[in-house]
Amino acid sequence: MKIFNAKQIYEADKFTIKKQQISSDELMERVAIQIFNWLHLRLQGAPVKIHLFCGIGNNGGDGVAVARHLQEHGYHIHVHIVNYSDKRSDDFLLNLNRLKDRKIWPNFINSDSEFPEISNEDIVIDAIFGIGLNRNPDAWVVKLIQNINASNAFVLGVDIPSGLFTDRAVEIKEGVVRASYVLSFQTPKLVFFLPETGIYSNQWEILDIGIDPEYLMNTAVDYDLIGKHEVLPLYIPREKFSHKGTYGHALIVGGSYGKIGSVQLASKACLLTGSGLVTAYLPKCGYIPMQTALPEVMIITDEDEKNISTINFEISPNVIGIGIGLSTVKNTQKAFEEFLKKNTLPLVIDADGINILSENKSFLKLLPAQTILTPHPKELERLIGSWKDDFDKLKKAKAFSKKYDCVLVLKGAHTITLYNNKGYINTTGNPGMATAGSGDVLTGIITGLIAQGYSTETAAVFGVYLHGKAGDIAVENYGYQALIASTISDAIGDAFIDLFKAPNPVPEQEEPIEE
Ligand SMILES: NC(=O)C1=CN([C@@H]2O[C@H](COP(=O)(O)OP(=O)(O)OC[C@H]3O[C@@H](n4cnc5c(N)ncnc54)[C@H](OP(=O)(O)O)[C@@H]3O)[C@@H](O)[C@H]2O)[C@@H](O)CC1
Ligand SMILES: Nc1ncnc2c1ncn2[C@@H]1O[C@H](COP(=O)(O)OP(=O)(O)O)[C@@H](O)[C@H]1O
């Protein structure tokens, strides 16, 4: 799914209004009806107090229009107009007048007004600012937002939590509504997926407001959201008359004394992803544990007992995953440099492999085109330097990826794969995956996909999806705390099977109101 920026959303709006020959008010009405239906299906007329905080622009207009529908269905509403400017939008005014026609007199909140009492049993609808926020809110609006947040009421955000900019970082952190749920129109916003701004939307959902499909199809975007729909076409089916040679030979290089397990995890995940053959290259101390743990994996050992000191092999793999558990001792750094100088195979580099590159930036020019680097945030910082905020991080990471022609997999709650100025935001995974060795499993998966003929960019995007999906499937049986890397790995097969499962049927719901 495409993620549009604010400018594109406004364009989409205009395009739709023109093509469908509707008024902007009709579009707002679509929004309002959708939000109302969402609430009505859940509340079923419950006599709960609903506070609607509405700004004076179109986000506020949405809120005021929702208030009208709620009132018509007998809900107990309190409409508050957050009067932060006198530049009221036409559609806001139109909807405000419709309220007044129905004898609903909103409570106008200005800088010197008292704020309404909100109980934690009330519901708040947050329609103060939408994608039009372009500067920090005034101090009194920040206070109002703090009041809303302190209420512990259920907060339904309209389009985007008020106080969040659509395409840049927050400056006043306490001036952003913490929404329990956000109903966002047509496209998710990039800020939902970044660690600094994602915290303001506990959950979100996209409402289809009928934006013109031609615009949606033809507009290029910087970021795509990756779900099952996006990865299914990437899947390469298996051929009946194939053999293990058809599916490649992956070499996993890594490990040091005390960290042999990381290579076990990566090698096993690589096999479970479907690589025809997997060989592990380890220091000598890894031989027995590896052979015992994974009989399917072949092993080459270094001359050194505890660390990798040379990377020489006589086999012919078609991809190498390197860096997990490697350590950064001098000898190993030297071996890594020598290896890079002669290597021509596709590479997936993780963990200490990335740390060695960070300490020796001159090695970066030795990487083959489209090498995949899979840093977690600390490794990323070592690699590209520190950043001001998440947007700055993405900018710097994109520049790095371009400069060294590498695919950067920025691991996190929503892992973002960057290549060729484009970002792919993953939607699978859960906090149970914040556990030792989880990243090693990812390295194995991505390496295993490349072994089977997936391009590096596809392997990264698809691999990240599969890894998260395996975690999501495994967590069902284990819970967040007890989910460990091996369990994620064991669910890789289920993650593949899940690709071909039909979605669950939608439960029957009460009739919503029509436009
Ligand atoms: N296709 C769609 O997505 C549809 C979208 N719709 C809805 O419209 C929403 C966008 O509406 P919007 O453009 O009127 O902007 P909104 O966020 O209400 O802000 C209002 C104005 O406030 C101002 N302002 C900015 N920052 C400020 C500040 N700190 N303190 C004070 N003032 C500030 C700024 O005006 P300025 O003063 O800069 O001229 C801004 O224009 C969108 O989120 C969705 O809910 C649907 O109705 C239809 C379909
Ligand atoms: N909160 C989270 N939600 C989803 N995925 C997560 C979360 N925390 C971590 N992960 C995933 O777990 C993996 C952790 O990788 P990494 O930090 O390299 O672990 P390790 O070095 O122990 O192998 C990454 O793929 C990351 O995306």
Ligand SMILES: [K+]
């Ligand atoms: K809002």
